[in-house]
Amino acid sequence: MAKVDPSLVAHLPLFAGFSTEELGDLLREARSVRFAKNSAIFEEGEDAHTFFVLLHGHVRASKTTPSGEQVVVRYVSPGETFGVAMAIGLPNYPATATAVDDSVVLAWPASTWPRLVAKFPALATNTLQTIGSRLQETHTRVVEMSTQQVEQRVAHALLRLAKQSGRKVEHGVEIDFPISRQDIAQMTGTTLHTVSRILSGWESRGLIEGGRQRIVLREPHNLSVLAEAIQGEDVPPDRP
């Protein structure tokens, strides 16, 4: 637990439209907490006692099916909120959050939410925007899973990861946190075997450079070409 400098977080979408004093008010109620790499921040089903803003590091949100398979819901980047279950009326977390890297978060007790929202209405509208974009992204994912082949989906996933967490590196853009083939499989609805095969193929074509929990995009452009590959070039069957 530590004090947080308001100026460091003032630009985050969640705090848009807040004055310095208001921001101070808000931050006074938060604790700053550190989570070690691979530690759980909260578990699916646990009661949603806290909501978070990620300050540093990366967090994976995932859901587990009754039969034990995991699906990655999203990766959280610094500046984003997560664990806002109670804001949308859920008493329990709908997913598990794991720090994939050493991470630092701001944490508010969920019980403060109603009071904070009443005091700062912008909090509700800002959160609405955030949840709205996530809904959009998730719909995009559904559309991709419905219409595209595995290879294209993986390409899209990598490009998205690179955009949101890419670090420029000598020969391209590297995804800035440890990510396994298994993780990518769980993001795209396929198996680690298939992902491995696809990445191997791309690596031999020079599109990417792989490694243990590590991926570098060497030719993002050619990758996006691959991602948009058309399968049905003919006229779409319309509705009446």
Next chain:
Amino acid sequence: MAKVDPSLVAHLPLFAGFSTEELGDLLREARSVRFAKNSAIFEEGEDAHTFFVLLHGHVRASKTTPSGEQVVVRYVSPGETFGVAMAIGLPNYPATATAVDDSVVLAWPASTWPRLVAKFPALATNTLQTIGSRLQETHTRVVEMSTQQVEQRVAHALLRLAKQSGRKVEHGVEIDFPISRQDIAQMTGTTLHTVSRILSGWESRGLIEGGRQRIVLREPHNLSVLAEAIQGEDVPPDRP
């Protein structure tokens, strides 16, 4: 365009926590509009000039891919909001809305949203809850598409449709609006051929009763058994 009786809509989630006068205020700004079966309410990409509450009928929200394939995002039931793009900061509708039945909606000009939210903060929090549940549902869909076979996904889709729009009928529960095999395919990420085969199979087993744009669930229970069918009964592979 017509007046709307506040008492008819007071119980809707969007208006939770509103006094009768406040509700009157809100409704005064809305028009009531009728859409004929199969008419478009708005199109994907169009600027989001209006937001809606469905009073009567059923509306399909769908997205179209660059290559022309359609994916059904959801079916809207009476009492639900739709077209709230601007509330989440989008200038354009992210999907197309089509009346699948003769439908009646309440329509507000999008331009009134900021003023309404400022005046009635509950509007923001209620919408947040709504969008939040939709996000949950969409995540569920992603998980299903990632882990289940087509047959199970179709079973889930039918059960969900029956729950939200089922009409009790002599031999079971009928889905209360016209829905084609194609529609179901677009909800579950498969083809109308596969859906047709699956439904035929179920019909011959007496689980359902089909017809042109019509489905009756005769044995919902057995259908849910089918939906939960386990493929990997073994121990799940954990993370470290």
Next chain:
DNA sequence: CGCCGGTGTTGCGCCAGCGCAAACTTCCGC
């Protein structure tokens, strides 16, 4: 420094579901 567990690669066989094609049924408009 050598072992060991987690991670990644690759070959092989199989099958769920797709694509194509053709026929059939139902509804609607004329």
Next chain:
DNA sequence: GCGGAAGTTTGCGCTGGCGCAACACCGGCG
């Protein structure tokens, strides 16, 4: 009541991607 369009069913062959299995690699720890 007749024609045609939309929706549905069904057969058939093919293939993308899965499941299994074996192996290779890397990095950390004792």
